[in-house]
Amino acid sequence: MAIRYELLKTCHQTGARLGRLHTPHGIVETPAFMPVGTLATVKAMSPEELEEMDAQIILSNTYHLFLRPGHEVVAAAGGLHRFMHWNRPILTDSGGFQVFSLSKLRHITEDGVTFRSHISGEPLFIGPEKAMEIQNALGSDIIMAFDECAPYPAEREYVETSLERTTRWAERCLKAHKRPDEQALFGIVQGGVYRDLRERSARSLTALDFPGYAIGGLSVGEPKEIMYDVLEYTVPLLPDTKPRYLMGVGSPDALVEGAVRGIDMFDCVLPTRIARNGTTMTSRGRLVVRNAKYARDFSPLDPACDCYTCRNYTRAYIRHLIKSDEILGLRLTTYHNLYFLLRLMENVRQAIREDRLRNFRDEFFAQYYGQNS
Numbered sequence: 001m002a003i004r005y006e007l008l009k010t011c012h013q014t015g016a017r018l019g020r021l022h023t024p025h026g027i028v029e030t031p032a033f034m035p036v037g038t039l040a041t042v043k044a045m046s047p048e049e050l051e052e053m054d055a056q057i058i059l060s061n062t063y064h065l066f067l068r069p070g071h072e073v074v075a076a077a078g079g080l081h082r083f084m085h086w087n088r089p090i091l092t093d094s095g096g097f098q099v100f101s102l103s104k105l106r107h108i109t110e111d112g113v114t115f116r117s118h119i120s121g122e123p124l125f126i127g128p129e130k131a132m133e134i135q136n137a138l139g140s141d142i143i144m145a146f147d148e149c150a151p152y153p154a155e156r157e158y159v160e161t162s163l164e165r166t167t168r169w170a171e172r173c174l175k176a177h178k179r180p181d182e183q184a185l186f187g188i189v190q191g192g193v194y195r196d197l198r199e200r201s202a203r204s205l206t207a208l209d210f211p212g213y214a215i216g217g218l219s220v221g222e223p224k225e226i227m228y229d230v231l232e233y234t235v236p237l238l239p240d241t242k243p244r245y246l247m248g249v250g251s252p253d254a255l256v257e258g259a260v261r262g263i264d265m266f267d268c269v270l271p272t273r274i275a276r277n278g279t280t281m282t283s284r285g286r287l288v289v290r291n292a293k294y295a296r297d298f299s300p301l302d303p304a305c306d307c308y309t310c311r312n313y314t315r316a317y318i319r320h321l322i323k324s325d326e327i328l329g330l331r332l333t334t335y336h337n338l339y340f341l342l343r344l345m346e347n348v349r350q351a352i353r354e355d356r357l358r359n360f361r362d363e364f365f366a367q368y369y370g371q372n373s
């Protein structure tokens with residue numbers, strides 16, 4: 001078995017659960033947030049800094065590494081862990097979403113997707129078998145089925161045709177996966193915002209008995225309330241003995257609301273991407289440190305935070321660095337944002353242990369969003 005999910009406790013107040021995901025590269029306490037390291041690096045962070053802030057698992061991308069440096073190069077280095085000097089768990093996304101969000105001139109057929117590289121413009125192809133070949137070469141602990149993430153909004157007919165093909169692709173991934181004992185292949189539930197299609201996708205994929213399940217097709221521009229509705233009726237269809245991964249999420253509120261609805265794993269570029277333009281997450285909401293009002297503010301980004309950035313630097317200094325395009329500036333904001341989300345998930349896990357996640361959510365939202373929601 002590549003991974004084993006240990007269900008430790010279900011919250012009495014909500015559908016949240018406390019778990020442990022045992023992988024060949026270590027244990028992941030869930031619910032967990034996965035920092036995104038698309039090109040085999042979590043931008044501006046060293047692996048040691050990620051370990052220091054207790055990042056348990058990171059995400060990397062098949063599409064990007066296939067284009068550059070090529071999965072053969074990573075395999076020649078001994079796999080992604082060796083290549084990037086990260087010896088904790090890695091999850092790789094399968095490329096479906098990235099092809100659609102990044103490449104031009106893409107064409108989708110039963111075989112897979114032909115597209116032009118967003119880097120060189122050369123014509124390329126990825127399908128289920130290719131996505132397995134690449135992820136098997138990368139050696140990540142958790143790999144994702146090759147799927148199509150339907151856009152939002154999308155006609156029901158399009159979503160239906162797409163999910164049927166995605167299910168057939170999932171079967172082809174299971175057949176093509178060369179290292180099932182070392183790398184756990186997760187199925188990805190699609191179906192857009194249509195309840196009956198979500199149910200059909202979930203039933204088809206759970207019948208194929210994957211070691212874990214992702215909920216895809218969300219965080220693609222739909223209102224959050226709709227995303228939460230989809231979770232309400234999709235999560236119960238997934239086996240509670242296996243991990244559930246909500247792809248592309250997210251913001252502090254979405255992480256808490258997702259955990260409340262039984263999600264175990266999350267990933268999002270949000271904390272690292274907004275950090276690079278000087279937007280930070282603090283216990284009292286977002287703080288855009290490049291704003292002129294912080295020019296002489298010698299307090300930490302977040303007085304309630306004990307991270308390396310908040311213990312040693314001030315808003316005025318970080319503002320100066322960001323305004324001056326100094327590399328240390330985006331390193332300090334990235335460190336803090338990741339630390340903030342990783343601590344948030346630790347507090348969520350503790351609240352589940354103490355059966356008070358609903359209370360925690362209300363307190364957190366009151367502070368972060370300045371209202372009682």
Ligand SMILES: COC(=O)c1ccc(CCNc2nc3cc4nc(N)[nH]c(=O)c4cc3[nH]2)cc1
Nearest residue numbers: 094096097149216217218219247248270273274
């Ligand atoms: C500043 O913040 C940002 O730039 C930013 C950008 C994108 C997202 C949303 C990302 N959403 C998302 N990622 C996703 C990745 C996915 N992968 C697969 N294989 N299948 C999916 O169905 C899928 C859905 C996703 N939805 C969130 C934030």
